[in-house]
Amino acid sequence: MSSEVIIETRNLTKVYRDFWGRPKVQALKALDLQVHRGEIFGLLGPNGSGKTTTIKLLLGLLFPTEGEARIFNEPTSNVSKNERIGYLPEETYLYKFLNAEETLQFYGRLFKMPASERNKRVGQLIDMVGLTAAKHRQLREYSKGMQRRIGLAQALINNPELILLDEPTSGLDPIGTAEIKELIRELREQGKTVVLSGHLLADMQDICDRIAILHRGELKELGKVTDLLTVQDVTQIKARNLAPEALQEIRELIARHGGEQITIDHPTTTLEELFLRIVRESELHPGRRKVAATAAPTAAELAEAAAKSS
Ligand SMILES: Nc1ncnc2c1ncn2[C@@H]1O[C@H](COP(=O)(O)OP(=O)(O)O)[C@@H](O)[C@H]1O
Numbered sequence: 534m535s536s537e538v539i540i541e542t543r544n545l546t547k548v549y550r551d552f553w554g555r556p557k558v559q560a561l562k563a564l565d566l567q568v569h570r571g572e573i574f575g576l577l578g579p580n581g582s583g584k585t586t587t588i589k590l591l592l593g594l595l596f597p598t599e600g601e602a603r604i605f606n607e608p609t610s611n612v613s614k615n616e617r618i619g620y621l622p623e624e625t626y627l628y629k630f631l632n633a634e635e636t637l638q639f640y641g642r643l644f645k646m647p648a649s650e651r652n653k654r655v656g657q658l659i660d661m662v663g664l665t666a667a668k669h670r671q672l673r674e675y676s677k678g679m680q681r682r683i684g685l686a687q688a689l690i691n692n693p694e695l696i697l698l699d700e701p702t703s704g705l706d707p708i709g710t711a712e713i714k715e716l717i718r719e720l721r722e723q724g725k726t727v728v729l730s731g732h733l734l735a736d737m738q739d740i741c742d743r744i745a746i747l748h749r750g751e752l753k754e755l756g757k758v759t760d761l762l763t764v765q766d767v768t769q770i771k772a773r774n775l776a777p778e779a780l781q782e783i784r785e786l787i788a789r790h791g792g793e794q795i796t797i798d799h800p801t802t803t804l805e806e807l808f809l810r811i812v813r814e815s816e817l818h819p820g821r822r823k824v825a826a827t828a829a830p831t832a833a834e835l836a837e838a839a840a841k842s843s
C-alpha cells in the first residue's frame with residue numbers, strides 16, 4: 534500500500550437546479566478529499582447528506598457546479614478511467630429476468646473480455662459472493678442480500694483497482710451485512726481501493742480505514758476511525774484481578790496490589806455518539822465546516838488495520 538493519491542477532490546460543489554435552471558438544492562459544498570491506494574474510505578451521513586452525489590461526481594455521472602474531482606490523476610470526465618473502476622449503485626438496476634451467471638457474462642462482454650477469461654472470472658466471482666447454489670435462478674427471485682451480492686460481483690467483473698459502493702449494506706440484516714463486510718475486507722487484502730457510503734454507523738466503524746462524515750452536503754469530520762473515536766482528554770486505567778479498595782490508587786499502587794494486565798490508555802466513544810454530537814453541533818452552527826484535511830494513514834497503519842481485521 535502506498536501514499537499514491539487515487540481520488541482527489543478540490544472545492545467539489547454540486548447545486549441541483551430546477552426545470553428553469555434556478556438553483557434548488559445545494560447537495561455538496563466545497564468538498565476537499567484525498568483517498569489513497571489501498572484504503573477503505575467511508576462516506577458516512579444521514580439520508581440527503583450528499584453521499585450519492587459525491588460518488589456520482591467521482592464517476593463523472595454528474596458534472597460539478599464548482600471545483601473538480603480527479604481519479605487516477607485524471608479529470609473525471611475522462612471515460613477511459615472507467616475501465617479501472619467498479620461501481621455498485623444505490624438502487625439495483627440489473628435485468629431481473631437474467632440469472633447470476635448470465636448477468637455477469639453480459640457485463641463481461643460489455644468490457645470485451647475474451648470468452649475464456651470471462652468464463653473463469655464469472656465462476657470465481659459467483660463463488661466469491663456466495664451465489665454458487667443460486668447461480669441459475671433469475672434475479673427477480675433473489676432476496677435483498679443476494680441482490681447486493683450479485684451487484685457487488687457485477688462491480689468487480691473488470692477486476693477494477695478502485696471500487697465505489699453506494700450503500701452496499703443498505704436493507705441487509707446483520708448476517709448479510711457481515712458477509713458484505715467480509716467481502717470488502719477481501720478486496721482490501723487484494724490491494725484494492727474501496728470507497729463506500731452508508732448511514733449506519735456501526736457498519737462503517739470496523740471496516741473503514743478513514744471516514745468522512747457528511748451532513749447537509751458539508752464535510753463535518755474526517756479522519757481515521759480510531760482517532761475520531763478516541764477521547765483525548767480522558768485517561769483510563771484498566772486492571773484485572775484488582776481488589777476494589779485499590780481502585781483509587783495510581784498505577785504503581787495497582788502493581789503493588791497485584792493487579793494484572795495494567796493498561797493506561799484513552800477510552801473511545803462510539804461512532805454513534807460522535808455522529809449525534811456532530812449533527813447537534815451542525816444544527817447549532819450551520820455552515821461551520823471541517824476544512825483541514827487529516828493526514829492519510831501510513832502504509833504501516835493500513836497494514837496493521839488489515840492484519841487486525843483478518
Ligand atoms: N437529481 C436531483 N435533483 C434535485 N435534488 C437532488 C437530486 N439528487 C439528489 N438531490 C438532493 O441533493 C441532496 C443530497 O442527495 P444525495 O446525494 O442523494 O444524498 P445521500 O446519498 O447522502 O442520501 C438531497 O437533498 C437530495 O434531495
Ligand SMILES: [Mg+2]
Binds near residue numbers: 581584585623
Ligand atoms: Mg444516497
